[in-house]
Amino acid sequence: MTDQPSLHHQQVHQADFLDPKKSVIPTFSLLQQNGELYPTAEAPDLSKQHALKIHDTFLFIRALDERMLASQRQGRISFYMTEIGEEAADICSAAALKPEDTIFAQYREQGALAYRGFSVDQFMNQIFSNELDLGKGRQMPVHYGSKALNYVTISSPLATQIPQATGYAYGLKQDKKDQVVICYFGEGAASEGDFHAGLNMAAVLKAPVIFFCRNNGYAISTPTHEQFAGDGIASRGAGYGIKTLRVDGNDALAVYQATCLARKIAVEEPQPVLIEAMTYRLGAHSSSDDPSGYRSKEEESKWREQDPVARFSHWLIKQGWWTKEQEESSLAKHRKQVAEAMKKAEKLPKPPLETLFSDVYDELPWHLEEQLEEAKAHILRNPTAYPATAGRLVK
Amino acid sequence: MSKVNLLQAVNSALETAMQQDERVLCFGEDVGAFGGVFRATSGLQEKFGPSRCFNTPLTEQGIIGFAIGLAAQKQRPVAEIQFADYIFPAFDQLVNEAAKYRYRSGNEFDVGSLTVRTPYGGGINGGLYHSQSPEAYFTHTPGLKVVVPRNPYQAKGLLLASIADNNPVLFLEPKKLYRASTGEVPDEPYQLPLGKAEVVREGTDITLVAWGAQVQVIEEAADKAAELGISCEVIDLCTLLPWDRATLAASVKKTGRLVINHEAPKTSGFGAELAASLQEACFLHLESPILRVTGWDTPFPLALEKEYFPNALRTLDAIQSSMDY
Numbered sequence: 001m002t003d004q005p006s007l008h009h010q011q012v013h014q015a016d017f018l019d020p021k022k023s024v025i026p027t028f029s030l031l032q033q034n035g036e037l038y039p040t041a042e043a044p045d046l047s048k049q050h051a052l053k054i055h056d057t058f059l060f061i062r063a064l065d066e067r068m069l070a071s072q073r074q075g076r077i078s079f080y081m082t083e084i085g086e087e088a089a090d091i092c093s094a095a096a097l098k099p100e101d102t103i104f105a106q107y108r109e110q111g112a113l114a115y116r117g118f119s120v121d122q123f124m125n126q127i128f129s130n131e132l133d134l135g136k137g138r139q140m141p142v143h144y145g146s147k148a149l150n151y152v153t154i155s156s157p158l159a160t161q162i163p164q165a166t167g168y169a170y171g172l173k174q175d176k177k178d179q180v181v182i183c184y185f186g187e188g189a190a191s192e193g194d195f196h197a198g199l200n201m202a203a204v205l206k207a208p209v210i211f212f213c214r215n216n217g218y219a220i221s222t223p224t225h226e227q228f229a230g231d232g233i234a235s236r237g238a239g240y241g242i243k244t245l246r247v248d249g250n251d252a253l254a255v256y257q258a259t260c261l262a263r264k265i266a267v268e269e270p271q272p273v274l275i276e277a278m279t280y281r282l283g284a285h286s287s288s289d290d291p292s293g294y295r296s297k298e299e300e301s302k303w304r305e306q307d308p309v310a311r312f313s314h315w316l317i318k319q320g321w322w323t324k325e326q327e328e329s330s331l332a333k334h335r336k337q338v339a340e341a342m343k344k345a346e347k348l349p350k351p352p353l354e355t356l357f358s359d360v361y362d363e364l365p366w367h368l369e370e371q372l373e374e375a376k377a378h379i380l381r382n383p384t385a386y387p388a389t390a391g392r393l394v395k
Numbered sequence: 396m397s398k399v400n401l402l403q404a405v406n407s408a409l410e411t412a413m414q415q416d417e418r419v420l421c422f423g424e425d426v427g428a429f430g431g432v433f434r435a436t437s438g439l440q441e442k443f444g445p446s447r448c449f450n451t452p453l454t455e456q457g458i459i460g461f462a463i464g465l466a467a468q469k470q471r472p473v474a475e476i477q478f479a480d481y482i483f484p485a486f487d488q489l490v491n492e493a494a495k496y497r498y499r500s501g502n503e504f505d506v507g508s509l510t511v512r513t514p515y516g517g518g519i520n521g522g523l524y525h526s527q528s529p530e531a532y533f534t535h536t537p538g539l540k541v542v543v544p545r546n547p548y549q550a551k552g553l554l555l556a557s558i559a560d561n562n563p564v565l566f567l568e569p570k571k572l573y574r575a576s577t578g579e580v581p582d583e584p585y586q587l588p589l590g591k592a593e594v595v596r597e598g599t600d601i602t603l604v605a606w607g608a609q610v611q612v613i614e615e616a617a618d619k620a621a622e623l624g625i626s627c628e629v630i631d632l633c634t635l636l637p638w639d640r641a642t643l644a645a646s647v648k649k650t651g652r653l654v655i656n657h658e659a660p661k662t663s664g665f666g667a668e669l670a671a672s673l674q675e676a677c678f679l680h681l682e683s684p685i686l687r688v689t690g691w692d693t694p695f696p697l698a699l700e701k702e703y704f705p706n707a708l709r710t711l712d713a714i715q716s717s718m719d720y
Contacts, residue, residue: 134501134503135499135501135503136501138498138499145501145503145504146503152467152500152504153496153499153500153503153504155491155492155495157487157491160460160491160492162460163456163457163460163461163463163464163488164461164463164492165464166457166460166464167460167461167463167464167465167466167467167468168464168465168467168468169464170464170465171465171468171469171470172468174418174447174470193454193484194456194457194460194488196454196457197452197454197456197460197461198457198461200454200457201451201452201454201457201461204451204452205449205451358502359498359502360498360537360538361538361562361637362497362505362507362561362562365590365637366637366641367637367640
């Protein structure tokens with residue numbers, strides 16, 4: 001048996017090059033900035049309770065990002081990454097999934113994790129790399145992960161999570177579970193080879209994974225026109241044989257609806273789906289970056305007018321589910337909680353010395369046992385040089 | 396017991412593992428219906444179906460990334476990289492991802508069920524890109540285990556142990572021996588311990604250590620040395636990471652001399668690690684400098700493969716120079 005396509009299939013006799021510029025993929029959107037639906041748009045089936053949970057997560061993330069960036073500026077933490085401007089993309093896509101679906105994130109999706117129920121204390125423990133951090137203080141701030149919440153721990157190398165998400169999803173299919181994986185990445189990461197590897201394998205092996213691209217306009221300083229020449233990331237979906245949708249990433253309702261539909265395709269058919277969410281990174285790439293060197297204030301303020309949180313808030317108010325006063329008091333409540341959690345977390349000690357050596361393997365091999373003893377003995381001989389660990393070592 | 400070659404032993408280990416645990420999946424380029432370019436996965440798709448033994452697209456980084464995802468989801472993947480020379484597109488996935496999964500997540504997630512099999516080494520007229528021995532790149536990576544069998548009995552026992560082990564294992568198969576090495580192998584399942592060297596031959600004057608296909612080279616050198624009245628202790632390291640220092644140190648303390656043999660280039664080869672660690676452990680027992688007989692510090696050649704190769708004759712030179720020191 002051969003599945004090679006016939007050479008004679010649909011022959012033409014003029015050399016008509018396919019011009020990608022002639023077909024631009026449209027953007028699915030439902031909600032206007034003033035909180036009104038577009039005339040022909042229909043709101044998705046979203047309950048008041050569900051909508052308010054989304055909005056509460058929006059406001060929590062705003063409070064968290066604002067405070068953590070300030071803390072970094074004060075020198076209290078080494079590093080931070082905000083997701084301001086992109087909250088609808090990650091939070092509303094996560095809201096469209098089930099809690100047992102697995103999330104493979106890049107690094108700017110703390111909203112999806114917060115939506116899942118990661119507590120403010122858990123955020124703080126990771127950011128301050130203290131002894132209660134689930135990651136045992138081993139990774140820079142914002143590299144979260146939680147087995148209980150099916151949120152796979154983030155790593156810094158870009159796009160490595162994409163083929164992994166495919167493998168994880170294939171495993172779910174093997175187990176006959178009605179679950180999906182969602183895999184987040186930026187439009188810059190989509191230039192990595194792992195993007196190609198992950199999408200192609202998912203399509204060929206029919207893995208139930210939703211590839212969710214946050215096209216936020218910049219990879220650190222590199223604008224999209226210096227990243228790719230095609231029609232964004234969505235145009236690549238067809239080449240892999242993957243069903244694809246481009247969505248307004250600042251439109252909470254459209255992102256929610258798109259992801260609900262994608263989940264259905266992924267589970268039922270099963271096959272991968274690609275969503276490209278068009279959005280904008282209103283903040284810097286990270287606390288180490290200054291966007292004034294590569295983009296204008298005018299551009300930023302144009303996008304600030306498209307704020308996804310304000311747009312959703314307008315819709316909630318029009319629904320009669322929310323008020324401006326509630327918005328203010330909710331934001332104030334989150335700010336207070338973040339500040340209190342931060343004070344608590346920064347006082348906690350660093351993880352003990354043993355965690356430097358544990359988890360390299362499932363058990364300590366002889367050479368790591370030996371090195372741990374060597375490190376202990378050295379620290380005990382020089383306790384003032386190692387204040388974080390010396391006091392807790394037993395002679 | 397059956398008399399089989401190394402390739403059949405690998406195939407038997409894979410079949411056993413798939414039989415024992417339905418979460419064992421075998422995949423890679425041409426691994427499915429065709430059974431692999433060397434035939435290591437022959438018959439597995441037929442027996443266990445295309446969802447458990449299958450072809451992947453031609454993408455090494457994809458194969459390993461995919462395998463990592465499967466392992467994180469608690470399947471037990473055995474991924475094949477067709478030639479060790481082509482593992483480098485997957486270097487990032489192995490070194491930055493698989494090796495660090497447990498550590499970076501604080502043990503929230505791990506990929507301990509991952510095994511990566513790949514044929515390595517020269518002697519098949521493969522030139523630069525079908526001959527390399529890339530073990531040292533991976534022994535420099537905390538979090539990985541690196542295992543190399545030398546014969547069919549080890550291939551089955553060590554591969555089953557690698558698949559069962561709860562750490563990511565790189566299993567390097569000496570392709571030169573796939574058909575050349577034959578031996579009696581139990582039909583039933585068995586495991587050989589990882590991290591344990593094997594004293595292949597006891598001796599008193601000098602210790603020789605190698606792994607994989609080079610073990611037969613140092614055995615041949617030991618035979619030649621015996622004719623000259625030199626008694627060699629021959630050790631197969633079996634696992635390179637974590638390696639069995641205790642067995643090696645005990646032997647070197649006894650003989651006072653050590654020659655290391657590996658096919659990979661000399662500079663920063665795994666022999667350098669052995670030499671450094673064993674002089675630390677055995678300094679006062681050493682009668683002569685630890686010597687290394689290795690591939691030259693060049694890419695792997697084609698026409699001059701014989702001149703590149705750290706063969707028994709070169710090993711014998713080193714044995715004599717160690718004895719005469």
